[in-house]
Amino acid sequence: MSETCVLADTPWLTSGPAARVLALLNGGGEEARVVGGAVRNALLKIPVGDIDIATTAIPDEVIRRARAASIKSVPTGIDHGTVTLVLDGHPFEVTTLREDTEAFGRKAKVAFGRDWVRDAERRDFTINGLSVDADGVVHDHVGGLDDIAARRVRFIGDPGQRIAEDYLRILRFFRIHAAYGTGDPDRAGYLACIGGRAGLAGLSAERVRMEMLKLVIAEGAAVAVTAMADGGLLLPIFGGVAYMGPFAAMIAAERELGLAPSAVRRLGALTVAVTEDARRVAARLRLSNAETRALDSMGHRWWRMAGMDEARARRRLYRLGEDAYRDRLMLAWARAGASHDTAYWRELATLPQRWRAPKFPLKAADFVARGIAEGPALGHVLTLAEDAWLAADFPLDRAVTAAIADRAVARFTRDHRL
Template sequence: MSSVRRLEDAPWNSGAAARVLALLNGDGAEARVVGGAVRNLLIGLPTGDIDIATTALPDEVMRRAQQAGIKSVPTGIEHGTVTLVVDGEPFEITTLREDVETFGRKAKVAFGEDWAVDAQRRDFTMNALSVSLDGTLHDYVGGLDDVEARRVRFIGDPDQRIAEDYLRILRFFRIHAAYGEGAPDRDGSLACIRGRDGLASLSAERMRMEMLKLMVAPGACAAVAAMGEGGLLLRVFGGVAFHGPFAAMIAAERRLDLAPDAIRRLGALGVAVTEDARRLTQRLRLSNVECKRLDSMGHRWWRLRGMDQATAKRRLYRLGQARYHDRMMLAWARAGQDADPTPWLDLVTLPQRWQAPAFPLKAADFIARGVAQGPALGHIIALAEDAWLASDFALDEAALNGIADQTVARFARDHRL
């Protein structure tokens, strides 16, 4: 063990987290902050959720919480995890564990009291750091050096750790994209490539969570390129991945000062036609909202290339702002990073400069012209709307009356009314 320093100004030194740590330390038990919160504090990033490990058994954690008037939820008590809720803030408390038998994710574990053994069970060295109540930082696996080097490295034998849970392949690249610098660790990368066929054993839901997080990570572009070169994206997507449009999408977002968008980036990476969107929806078990959005992005996006302002306004009116923006962004991304950005910027930002008016003609305008209620009325209104769009959204009364009269006359002529 290496206790290398004290962390004096950690966010868990006060507030609800400090109350939980005080509760779980003493009377033969020890509790420490573990994992991502420690890693992020050392890197200088927001700590996010504060996870706590303890030598106390789950029943003891719940007993202490009850005595202190703190709500406890047995969220994963069979695995040693209890959630304590203090002032509305949840804290996951997990009892130390050690493997008794290892066979993938369903390893048989026993509760333990050895912090070094518990650290060895974790996936990456930078996630195995822990901090005691007094601020002492504990490092059993060389994680501090890796945090300082921004290097994501498996604990122990990478092949063995991957075989325990093949999701670690995706986590390796996702965590590197979020916290790493430079090329991914070579030993880890090669182990991921060797184990890539194991991705087929993962549930769609678990892959979805990791892939969507990867899409918006700061280093997503390089990480996704490495995954593509290693044949990993083919296993996840079940089809071709398009790294060029993915890189172009990221560049376009940055040019427009847009927040990273996981579905928009996923569309650039994996969607050329709507069939691609439907395959990704199945492979990653996307939500209905995500499915519809991805499907809309892939629908004839190529028609937006070289579009003039008048046509773009009609497209914006038909699609609405959200769908127009998604589809236009995909069209720009697929044009590539070398495309002249000027016309694309003009098209993508159109909704910020122009708001489509509502169609001013109503059913009453056509009924007054002798059209009866029924299917024909709806068809006539649709024809009139097309004519209105072709008129570049004419709004003066004379033009609207002309559109209404001409549409009714045309329909009557075509249908011999």
């Protein structure tokens, strides 16, 4: 049975670009509504991101109306009925109501329709199957209102069938639960995900990456990821061991420090014990170059971060830079286990807030003046001098740094004397 309620305190629905799109597409025998995540978030009273719109109008009619109103239209998914309208720099995906005729995930064959119930029934989860019209009336054809009230994530219809239509819905089930659900995942959905886990192998790495990076930073990530591990769903994704203890500890450490959740940092805690793990995970998920470098840096001898005094920590911070230092240190913290000492790790993690490394005061010219020729020899001497400067705790006195330079030259000359 369909239910309705009225959505209050939604200024984006009564004025601004979204309201203009609805006004454009309503009338003349056609109807448009906001659908999906925007409705869900508005009901949960959390920030609304992208606003997607469904309409009875076919794509050609959407484009015709947009052109008449001098609104830019882009046929971003025209075969599936999606046209993107751009107003005041805000993109709105407008999709004609659809019915699946053959289900093959993203390659499903669809027919355009005018039935709001059938359109809702082809979506993934009940809390994503709601729509709201221009008057603020929320239409629920799938039981989403009750599930929002209960903070429960359920598949629409038969979970196994929904998953077989697109196996990415396995990951979306846990990601949406982590973001909007409470308690354990819905049992029927959970069992269907376990039953369909072989289908994960057919997903593109890019789609898996997108879902996993969103999942690990969600509010309820610890519960959702633990459920995935218990159901044997992480091995097909990562191709190796998942470390649930360090993952939970990383979340706790971020909260202890007041840091925003970091997807790569949490992914490192979950999957990385050595650099080989980092490279495997980066390849399987096709992480970006920046993400790959960060994950690899975290896994590089992270255990050396444990037991440091502040002098040694300053040297590490100088060598690594603030971001890499903090990430690697936090991986060591997360993997500390029984030796966990919050006060000790917090002191090390907040070092960049208390101390900023000075610049190495010696230059190439200082060594050329001491008779070192340009080329590999010069680079070698600079390295020796920098190491000595770090060991001396970053002195800036000119007499001290000159003595460091003299000793570096003397050592190089001695070591390379024929």
